Amino acid sequence: MRVLLLLSILLLMGDVGGMSAWAAAKLELSPEKIDFGRVPQYTKYSHKVVLKSTGDIPVEIHKVNSYCDCILVPIQKATIKPGDSLIIEITFSSGSYSSNHEWRPHFYYNGPKRDIYLRVLADIVIDHQKLKPIHVHPHSVVASQYGDSTKHEFEFNIISVSDEPVPLELIYNDDEFYDLDFPLYVLPYDTAVGKIILNDKGVESEFEKSIIFEYIDAKSKKIHYSIPVRRRIFIPKGSR
Numbered sequence: 327m328r329v330l331l332l333l334s335i336l337l338l339m340g341d342v343g344g345m346s347a348w349a350a351a352k353l354e355l356s357p358e359k360i361d362f363g364r365v366p367q368y369t370k371y372s373h374k375v376v377l378k379s380t381g382d383i384p385v386e387i388h389k390v391n392s393y394c395d396c397i398l399v400p401i402q403k404a405t406i407k408p409g410d411s412l413i414i415e416i417t418f419s420s421g422s423y424s425s426n427h428e429w430r431p432h433f434y435y436n437g438p439k440r441d442i443y444l445r446v447l448a449d450i451v452i453d454h455q456k457l458k459p460i461h462v463h464p465h466s467v468v469a470s471q472y473g474d475s476t477k478h479e480f481e482f483n484i485i486s487v488s489d490e491p492v493p494l495e496l497i498y499n500d501d502e503f504y505d506l507d508f509p510l511y512v513l514p515y516d517t518a519v520g521k522i523i524l525n526d527k528g529v530e531s532e533f534e535k536s537i538i539f540e541y542i543d544a545k546s547k548k549i550h551y552s553i554p555v556r557r558r559i560f561i562p563k564g565s566r
Contacts, residue, residue, distance in 0.1 A: 351437040352381030353406070359445040362418060362538060363550025366454045366465050371418045371536040371552050374500060375444060379406035381437065389434040396421055397446060399431055416446070417534075423450045448552075459488030459543055460512055462553055467522060469504070469557040471529075478524045482553060486512040488544065494518070497550060498538040503528030503557070506537065522555060533557050 356376040365371065379385040385406040390399045398417040406412050416431070427450065430443040451457060454465050462484055469480045486492050492512045499506050504525055509518035537553040 349382035351379070351383050351385045351435060353385045353387070353433065353435050353437055353442050354378045354380050355433075355442060355444055359447065360416075360418075361550045362446070362448040362536070362552040363540075364449045364451055364454070364457060365420050365552050367420050367422060367424065367450055367452060369420050369466060369554055370534060370556075371420070371448075371554055372415050372500075372534055373418075373498065373536060373538075374413055374415045376411050376413050377404070377406060377433070378411040379408050382408060384408060386436040387433055388436070390431065391434070392429070392431040394429050396423070397429055397431055416444070418446060418448065420448060420450045423448075424452055425450065459490075459492055460484055460486050460541055460551075462551065466554040466556060469522060469524065469528075469555060471557070471559045471561070473561060476529055478529065479521055480524075481519055481521045484509065484512050484518045484520060486514060486516055486518075488512075489514050490544070492541050492543075495540045496537070497540050498536070500535045503531055503533050503535065504555070508537075508539065520553075524557075528557065531557065532559055 356378065360373045360375075362371050387401065387404040387406070390402050392399050396419045400414050400416070404412055427448055429446045431446065432441050432443045434441045454461050455463070462482055464482060467480050467482050471477065484494065491514060494509055494511055496506070496508050504522040507521040507523065509520055512518040533556070535555045537555060538550055540548050540550050542548055
């Protein structure tokens, strides 16, 4: 009887204003890992990440540390109510790095775990045109406008140096500014053509986005490959 009474008192003490003593903030990231795969040096990439509050009380992010100038996280502080989400877009610059690297930007918050990190991976290559079994040319899609003439479609080539077909699978694409026509495979020693088609918002905007796709090499290994897409608008003053 005394045990039941003690438990009841503890439960009452722990439930103040309808808030359980075990209530806690919990933060989840989606995705938990971004694999940009093979990328050239001195190129910029981006990827959206969803920060979701899945606990009983609001998540209070009080600090973000990317631990590398090559990764930009656009927030330092944020409050996310239970059940709500915050979408951010991180930016990765390959710079003069080479070979495989992994970075872990940390988000520090008021939960029991105190922090959570995002894995960012890239295989940075010095000469992307020597890659096998495929490489992309041009390595980035420049969808810029020069003057008043507006172009809506921009192509890129996926070039094969393999004696077998190379399957391709789109992994990530942000379609906010354009539609993407992406090939399913590349035939042996052939070229597959991809295309971005600007939508109305894309025509009027400047942006930097990324496409990530996956291919299978001769050893049946799945490898990611990223293509940056950038748009700038250069119109002389007084031309409109």
